[in-house]
Amino acid sequence: MTETARIGLLGKGTVGGAFYELLRERADYVASVSGKRPEIAGVLRRSEGDFEEILAASDIVVELMGGTDPAREYVLRALGSGKHVVTANKQLLAQHGDELFEAARANGVQLRFEAAVAGVVPVIRVIQESLAATEITKVFGIVNGTTNFILTEMARTGATFEEVLQRAQELGYAEADPSDDVGGADAAAKMAILARLAFHTPVGLSDVSYEGITDIRPEDLAYAKQFGLSLKLLGVAELRDGGLSVRVFPCFLYSGHPLAPVEGPFNAVMVEAPAITEITMSGPGAGGVETATAVLGDVVSILSGEAPVHQATRRLEIVRDVASSFYLHLEVADRPGVLAAVADVLGRNDVSVRSVVQHGQGDEARLVMVMHECPESRFYAALRELEDLDFLRGTPRAIRVIEEEFV
Numbered sequence: 001m002t003e004t005a006r007i008g009l010l011g012k013g014t015v016g017g018a019f020y021e022l023l024r025e026r027a028d029y030v031a032s033v034s035g036k037r038p039e040i041a042g043v044l045r046r047s048e049g050d051f052e053e054i055l056a057a058s059d060i061v062v063e064l065m066g067g068t069d070p071a072r073e074y075v076l077r078a079l080g081s082g083k084h085v086v087t088a089n090k091q092l093l094a095q096h097g098d099e100l101f102e103a104a105r106a107n108g109v110q111l112r113f114e115a116a117v118a119g120v121v122p123v124i125r126v127i128q129e130s131l132a133a134t135e136i137t138k139v140f141g142i143v144n145g146t147t148n149f150i151l152t153e154m155a156r157t158g159a160t161f162e163e164v165l166q167r168a169q170e171l172g173y174a175e176a177d178p179s180d181d182v183g184g185a186d187a188a189a190k191m192a193i194l195a196r197l198a199f200h201t202p203v204g205l206s207d208v209s210y211e212g213i214t215d216i217r218p219e220d221l222a223y224a225k226q227f228g229l230s231l232k233l234l235g236v237a238e239l240r241d242g243g244l245s246v247r248v249f250p251c252f253l254y255s256g257h258p259l260a261p262v263e264g265p266f267n268a269v270m271v272e273a274p275a276i277t278e279i280t281m282s283g284p285g286a287g288g289v290e291t292a293t294a295v296l297g298d299v300v301s302i303l304s305g306e307a308p309v310h311q312a313t314r315r316l317e318i319v320r321d322v323a324s325s326f327y328l329h330l331e332v333a334d335r336p337g338v339l340a341a342v343a344d345v346l347g348r349n350d351v352s353v354r355s356v357v358q359h360g361q362g363d364e365a366r367l368v369m370v371m372h373e374c375p376e377s378r379f380y381a382a383l384r385e386l387e388d389l390d391f392l393r394g395t396p397r398a399i400r401v402i403e404e405e406f407v
């Protein structure tokens, strides 16, 4: 007779509801591949269920509530009681990863979280298991579908950030309170998780420098098109200067870049290592049934056997001043000597220009430039000096550019 695996489901909203249905549909298949038939032992919602009873009745706890309170306490209780845990909760892992992984190891149970980063795209499994034998040097990508949808639509239609955000909310691509997505905090949490796994070092949310997309203007996208650039909110975790840099920032990419064609609510993650060159994975980064598919995949893995629990084997220093290339947009007075004065400021700060385009006349005059890579501190020193020039008609706008060419 097939054994039963009892699943305690904490949260039955968008993802939890889809997981509940998917489990029913796929229970026979899961039983056939794992020898254990999954069954829901209990459901916890605000209006339903009792955590202690569900915990006592479960072999595996699936946490799909979101937030850190009471999710942290419940997950720690489950791990401490010797139950395996599956979660899709990026903020929980990014803020409390150290104690959660330690609790899993101490109790000899699994903590799986494929759905916490890039939805159903199997980035966690690939980094932790498929690439366990290689020394990863860089993990980066588009890990927030809401912002990728907004940037794609702004570029396509010329509409403002506010107009497209409203459309995204109507279509269900953005939440009623979109601040975590558009401000970069959601992507930062995901990059903290990816950096921890890829580099075997403790990384928390506070180690990630992040910016969002709320200041992006349609004209930046329009001018950038002339350089063949497209705009993405990128998360980057990489070994730099003997330490680790983890950042989230809006960034222009040249058209040959593998992430440039990733549009709409899709996610994509690239992994680089000398032994493997690079791997790109892409697909839907959110959605009820998509995310539930990744959650059930984790349950099947647990039922099928052992998997490594993340362990930090070193402590890398966090490096904040890294080298970047920038796009710079200056609204200037239309008079002689402007370009020379800008070039003088950049030159004195050792920032060199890759390309420059002069646009418009009179009140419409502007300089749009792309710089070569240099330490960010040097570029920002130049930017502060530029802000003081008397011919500037508005605050300069700077957006990073990835120069790397892919063949």
Ligand SMILES: NC(=O)c1ccc[n+]([C@@H]2O[C@H](COP(=O)([O-])OP(=O)(O)OC[C@H]3O[C@@H](n4cnc5c(N)ncnc54)[C@H](OP(=O)(O)O)[C@@H]3O)[C@@H](O)[C@H]2O)c1
Binding pocket: 010, 011, 012, 013, 014, 015, 016, 044, 045, 046, 047, 048, 063, 064, 065, 066, 067, 069, 070, 088, 089, 090, 115, 116, 119, 285, 286, 287, 288, 291
């Ligand atoms: N939605 C996505 O596409 C997506 C994608 C990737 C990852 N995730 C992650 O998946 C998790 C769940 O997201 P979701 O979109 O499914 O959220 P959701 O629709 O808001 O559902 C949350 C569920 O948890 C329950 N819950 C919340 N706080 C609770 C509390 N204090 N006590 C008891 N029950 C509580 C809610 O109860 P009620 O039903 O009573 O309100 C609801 O059933 C989050 O960590 C999210 O970041 C979501």
